[in-house]
Amino acid sequence: MQLQSTYIRDTFLLTALLLIMAGCKKKDYELPVPKDVLQNDCIKRTQGPNIVGQTIEFAYAMAILAEKGKLVSAHVEATIDGAAGTWMENKSYYTNNSGVDVGITVGSTSVTTKNITTVSFSKDTNAATLRYYYIIPDAARGQSVSFTFSAESSNGETVSYKMGPYTIAKMDMKRNIAVSDGNLAYISIADMTAYNATDAAAKAGSIDLVYLYRNLTTSAFNHALVSPAADAQYLPGITLPGGVNRSTNERKAFNLQDYNLAQLQYGIYIDDLDFQQLNMSNEPNYAINLKQEAGVWVETADHKYRAYIYFNSANNTSKSAVLSIKRYAM
Amino acid sequence: MKHLIIISALIMLSATACKKDYPVDDDGLLITPRAECYVSNFELLGADYVTVLTKSPVIDTTAQTVNVTVQFGTDLKNLFPQFTLATDCKLDPKIVGKVDFSDLANPKQYTVISGNRQIQKTYKVLITVQPR
Numbered sequence: 001m002q003l004q005s006t007y008i009r010d011t012f013l014l015t016a017l018l019l020i021m022a023g024c025k026k027k028d029y030e031l032p033v034p035k036d037v038l039q040n041d042c043i044k045r046t047q048g049p050n051i052v053g054q055t056i057e058f059a060y061a062m063a064i065l066a067e068k069g070k071l072v073s074a075h076v077e078a079t080i081d082g083a084a085g086t087w088m089e090n091k092s093y094y095t096n097n098s099g100v101d102v103g104i105t106v107g108s109t110s111v112t113t114k115n116i117t118t119v120s121f122s123k124d125t126n127a128a129t130l131r132y133y134y135i136i137p138d139a140a141r142g143q144s145v146s147f148t149f150s151a152e153s154s155n156g157e158t159v160s161y162k163m164g165p166y167t168i169a170k171m172d173m174k175r176n177i178a179v180s181d182g183n184l185a186y187i188s189i190a191d192m193t194a195y196n197a198t199d200a201a202a203k204a205g206s207i208d209l210v211y212l213y214r215n216l217t218t219s220a221f222n223h224a225l226v227s228p229a230a231d232a233q234y235l236p237g238i239t240l241p242g243g244v245n246r247s248t249n250e251r252k253a254f255n256l257q258d259y260n261l262a263q264l265q266y267g268i269y270i271d272d273l274d275f276q277q278l279n280m281s282n283e284p285n286y287a288i289n290l291k292q293e294a295g296v297w298v299e300t301a302d303h304k305y306r307a308y309i310y311f312n313s314a315n316n317t318s319k320s321a322v323l324s325i326k327r328y329a330m
Numbered sequence: 331m332k333h334l335i336i337i338s339a340l341i342m343l344s345a346t347a348c349k350k351d352y353p354v355d356d357d358g359l360l361i362t363p364r365a366e367c368y369v370s371n372f373e374l375l376g377a378d379y380v381t382v383l384t385k386s387p388v389i390d391t392t393a394q395t396v397n398v399t400v401q402f403g404t405d406l407k408n409l410f411p412q413f414t415l416a417t418d419c420k421l422d423p424k425i426v427g428k429v430d431f432s433d434l435a436n437p438k439q440y441t442v443i444s445g446n447r448q449i450q451k452t453y454k455v456l457i458t459v460q461p462r
Contacts, residue, residue: 219460221402221403221462236462251377252377252378283408284408
């Protein structure tokens with residue numbers, strides 16, 4: 001019995017010693033061996049919903065060992081033809097000591113033929129990151145689009161990288177619409193445009209809102225978006241053009257600085273889903289006391305459109321404002 | 331083995347000895363000895379979660395009324411009321427979302443229930459809309 005316990009104790013001590021020794025062992029650093037084939041990688045740089053007319057930006061990186069060859073060309077193939085303006089950078093960038101990205105031309109200007117964009121390298125380059133800008137076409141609205149990035153090297157190797165699919169939003173967007181009290185005051189959601197009284201009379205059936213500014217001493221009226229059909233007390237001093245009489249449901253919003261509309265630092269995005277889930281049935285047909293960075297959800301009288309109107313700026317002196325709209329066709 | 335059983339029994343005993351049965355109401359809220367029962371503050375937010383009040387509310391704990399003046403153009407159908415109550419009190423009905431205050435002739439009523447759940451006081455929320 002005594003012998004057995006001594007044996008167990010010694011075994012335990014030996015195991016502990018071995019463990020300690022193994023724990024102290026240091027692995028020698030080994031220099032990583034680069035892959036000797038053409039390689040590539042890609043990231044999507046833009047965030048938020050993909051809106052028709054806007055850009056999806058990618059950064060496509062490709063590299064090959066110098067002794068193996070050099071880069072010959074880079075291609076991008078989209079499943080849906082990009083709109084006019086789709087292109088790929090022919091410059092590879094580095095960041096200088098001042099933190100500024102400096103571009104070095106490494107290839108010819110990109111050529112886009114239908115859904116394929118190509119850059120041919122004109123300098124001896126064995127590593128480059130090129131940016132690709134896909135302008136979302138109207139044909140892609142509500143659909144998915146995918147991209148295949150590929151690179152070719154002088155030793156005949158090719159490599160490719162798939163990105164997507166990305167859903168293209170159904171909504172539309174229009175930014176920086178100038179409105180002014182008494183002039184460009186009649187807003188059409190269908191046209192996403194502000195008209196003056198004369199033009200509004202000609203388009204009476206599509207005028208959804210009236211912009212006005214009133215500086216009242218007794219109440220906070222300020223900047224307002226009011227339906228033509230709203231109670232007259234919300235349209236003081238306004239004589240509506242003939243036939244302008246629609247009633248648009250509205251809901252005020254604050255602290256909803258959509259990134260696409262506001263172009264500010266806030267990472268908030270209004271997407272199709274927000275419009276789909278919006279219930280505007282019990283809302284008023286006016287919104288007063290609006291200010292810069294405020295917004296209004298609206299639904300047109302014919303229920304054809306839902307929209308979010310954002311105040312980029314509001315000027316009390318000139319009685320004017322700059323609006324941006326995201327609009328979803330129901 | 332015998333010792334182990336005794337120690338376990340002692341631990342269990344000491345654990346159960348610390349447990350005290352606190353009374354809770356239907357909402358799972360603690361019933362306390364407090365008899366205070368009043369509204370100490372009131373706030374009213376619009377659909378944009380920004381206050382619609384033009385000045386501080388007037389709370390009359392004797393008449394059991396909350397008098398507020400809201401901005402001209404306030405959408406009275408879609409408001410979020412916020413009550414601040416005396417310690418341990420609760421409110422009935424509960425506020426679970428937007429409240430329609432548009433029927434000014436029949437003000438909304440809310441009952442404050444004290445911490446001991448013995449006292450109930452019903453407050454009326456009287457709204458005045460600021461003129462243009």
